[in-house]
Amino acid sequence: MSSQTQKHKARRIERVVRGIPSSENSGARLNRVIGTEALDQVDPFLLFEDMRYGAVFGDLVEHPCAGFEIITCVMQGVAWHSTAGKGGMIPAGGAQWLTAGRGVSQGLSLGGDEAFGFQLWLNLPGENKRQQAVARDIAAEDVPALIVGKAEARVLAGRLQGLMGPIMSPPTQPVLIDVTLDGEGDITLPLPKDHQGFVYVFKGGVAVEQTLISAGQAGLLNADGDTLNLVAGQDGARALVATALPLKEPLVRYGPFVMNDHDGVKQAFTDYQNGLF
Numbered sequence: 123m124s125s126q127t128q129k130h131k132a133r134r135i136e137r138v139v140r141g142i143p144s145s146e147n148s149g150a151r152l153n154r155v156i157g158t159e160a161l162d163q164v165d166p167f168l169l170f171e172d173m174r175y176g177a178v179f180g181d182l183v184e185h186p187c188a189g190f191e192i193i194t195c196v197m198q199g200v201a202w203h204s205t206a207g208k209g210g211m212i213p214a215g216g217a218q219w220l221t222a223g224r225g226v227s228q229g230l231s232l233g234g235d236e237a238f239g240f241q242l243w244l245n246l247p248g249e250n251k252r253q254q255a256v257a258r259d260i261a262a263e264d265v266p267a268l269i270v271g272k273a274e275a276r277v278l279a280g281r282l283q284g285l286m287g288p289i290m291s292p293p294t295q296p297v298l299i300d301v302t303l304d305g306e307g308d309i310t311l312p313l314p315k316d317h318q319g320f321v322y323v324f325k326g327g328v329a330v331e332q333t334l335i336s337a338g339q340a341g342l343l344n345a346d347g348d349t350l351n352l353v354a355g356q357d358g359a360r361a362l363v364a365t366a367l368p369l370k371e372p373l374v375r376y377g378p379f380v381m382n383d384h385d386g387v388k389q390a391f392t393d394y395q396n397g398l399f
Contacts, residue, residue: 133313133347135321135333139340141172151175155322155340157243164320164342165368166294168243168380172324172338175199175237182209182229186399187378188390189251191244191291192220194230195278197300197324197360199237204229205257206399212239215262217278219289221246225390225399226255238324240362247293247369248382255399260288265300272307272354276300280365282311296366303328303354303361311350311363319343319365321352326359328352335361 139161141153155161157169168190182204194201194217201212205220205228212218220228223246232239246253260278266285267276275282279289280297289298297317301309303326313319321330322340330352335341343350343365350363372382379390393399 130312130349131347132331133343133350134331135335135341136344137342138333138335139342141338141340153338156320163245163373164318165370166245166366167319167364168245168375169241170243170320170322170340170364171241172322173232173239173241175232175234182231184227184229185378186225186227186394187222188225188393188399189380189386190222190246192218192222192228193242193244193278193289193296193298194218194220194239195242195298195300196232196237196239199232199234199239201230201232201237201239203231206255208257210259212259213262215265215276217260217265217289219258219260221253221256221291223251223253223255225393226257227399240322240324242298242364243380244291244294244296244366245369245371245373245380248371248386250293251381251386264288270309272304273309273352274302275309275311276302294366294369297363299363301352301359301361301363303352303359305356305358306354307358308351308353311352313343313348313350313363313365314367315348316367317365318345318368319363321350322362322364324360324362326357327355328359328361329355
């Protein structure tokens with residue numbers, strides 16, 4: 123009687139992309155990697171921004187959005203948000219998961235010494251774009267973590283060795299893992315074969331199959347493989363691994379309104395003008 127050993131194939135990096143720095147009137151410093159002219163989307167990811175604290179923030183101003191989900195995570199410091207007129211706070215290690223659906227308004231500000239975090243827009247399929255908006259605040263203690271050797275992996279979404287992240291979006295089944303590596307630390311993560319996504323580095327640098335990704339860069343993953351190997355340099359690293367199931371649907375976006383066709387975008391504008399969100 124013979125036994126068979128399952129063979130795994132490691133993902134590689136197809137392309138390394140550097141973000142486009144920008145700032146807001148409030149003083150926030152942003153590094154946008156997805157949602158630019160150079161990289162419009164990585165289906166189903168519509169936008170990814172590295173957010174850094176830059177100045178004292180004023181009053182929160184809400185902005186409308188519709189047709190997708192927004193995941194905001196604070197890695198250091200604190201963020202304040204106003205969603206549909208209701209205020210809240212995201213502490214370090216916590217997150218907000220907002221399903222905009224048919225439409226909602228949201229404002230956000232980040233503060234604290236050397237505060238940083240990220241915001242990610244995750245597309246919704248056409249059948250879910252008109253659902254009611256839902257906002258969920260996620261406490262840091264609700265994000266499970268795994269420590270292996272010189273690596274710590276916080277599971278925001280998806281599964282890892284029996285741990286399940288609190289963000290569970292059935293249409294796209296996202297995997298979001300916040301990885302911290304000590305100097306020369308490494309970790310191997312399982313990834314669904316049918317997912318696509320990226321690795322973004324906040325601090326230090328990581329190597330993926332000998333391709334180096336430095337701070338402020340994203341490595342776009344190839345579509346072939348079911349594991350991901352991350353190795354840090356001498357100074358360690360912090361990175362986000364983000365993958366999800368591509369929707370492969372038509373996409374029409376006008377600013378923060380993202381629908382499958384122009385009629386959907388027009389309807390979102392009409393709803394907003396009529397005060398429905």
